[in-house]
Amino acid sequence: MDLPQGCIGAGFIRNLVWDHLHGRQSDCRDEDVDVLWFDPARATPDQDAALEDRLRAIAPDLRWSVRNQARMHLRNGDPPYPSVAGAMRAWPETATAIAAARDGAGCHIIAPFWLADLGQLSLRPTSRAPAKRAAFEDRLRSRGWRDRWPMVRVLA
Template sequence: MDHLRYSGLSCETQRAAFLDIVLADPLVREALAGARRLALPDWLVVSGVLYNSVWNHLAGKPSGYGIKDVDLFYFDDTDLSYEAEDRVIAGAAPVFAGLPLPVEIRNQARVHLWYPRKFGQPCPRYTNASESVGYFASKTHAVGLRFDADGQPDLVAPFGLDDIFSFRITPNKMMDNQRTHEAKGSRAKANWPEISVLPW
C-alpha cells in the first residue's frame, strides 16, 4: 500500500523522509519557527504534531488534520516553580498567536513534581528534554525535533521511526501507561483507519 512506502526501509532513508515531510508541512514549520524565536533552553517540539503530520501526508489528509495541539518541551532546572513555567507560557502566547492550534509548553525539569499527583505513580527526574521523550506511553509517539545552533534539524527518536512509517502504535513499557497507550491508540485509529494498535 502506498501509505506504507517507507515502512521497513533503512534508518537513514526514514530520517530523510521524515524531515522532508514535516519540514514541508506549514503547521510544523510555523511551530518550529515560533519555538526557535522563543529560544527556550533545550527546547523540543514533540509528539503528535510530528507523527500525525507524517500520517496526514502519507494518507492524503490536509495539514493539521486530527491534531489537537502542539507540544513544546524545554528543560530549565534553575527554577522548578510553577510560577516560572507559567511565566514562560504567558511570554510565549504572543509568539504563537497566529498558530491555528494551542501550544502546550512544559518544563521537563519539573515533571517529577506534578506527575505523581496527576497520574498516581512516580516519574523519573529527567536530566534533559530528550530523555523525557523516551518515557511516552507509546514508542510511536517518542519523537521530537528542534534546530541546533547552526540551524540544522536535530531529530530525537529513541525508538526509531519505523512505527510511524508502518502506521503502527507500539506500547512503551518504561512506565505503567497502559490506559494512555490504549486511549491514544483508539483516538488515532478513528482519524487514521490505516493504523494498527499493538496490545499492551
C-alpha cells in the same frame, strides 16, 4: 526562545506525519504545538505558563503547550528525568516520542525509540510496566487515533 534542550514534538509532529501518510493536509492551528525543554532550576508550572504567554504574543493563532520535562516525572510517578530525551522514553507510546530542534539552518531530531513506528503508522507502548501500559490503553481509547488515521496499526 533559547530554551535549554528546547524543541517541538510529541503529538504535533506525529499528527503532521500521520496526516501526510494518509494523504491529508495538516493545519497547525488545529493541533497543540508541544514545546519541550529541560531546566531543573525553572521547573514550575508558572514558568511554562509565562513561556506560553510569550509564544501566544508572537503567534496567537497557534495553541501552545509548553512543558519543562524536568518536572514532568512528578505527574507521571517516575524517577526524575535526566533530559528531554530521557523524559520522552517514559511517554506511553513510541510514535509520539519524537521531537525536532533547530540546529543552525537545519533540524535535529530527537527520537529515543527511533522513527520506524512513526513512519510505519504503528502504535506501540513504550513499556510493559502496568501503569505505563494502562496509560497507553487509555490514550488509545480516548484519543480517536484509529478514527483519524485508519491505517494505524496497534502493536501490543
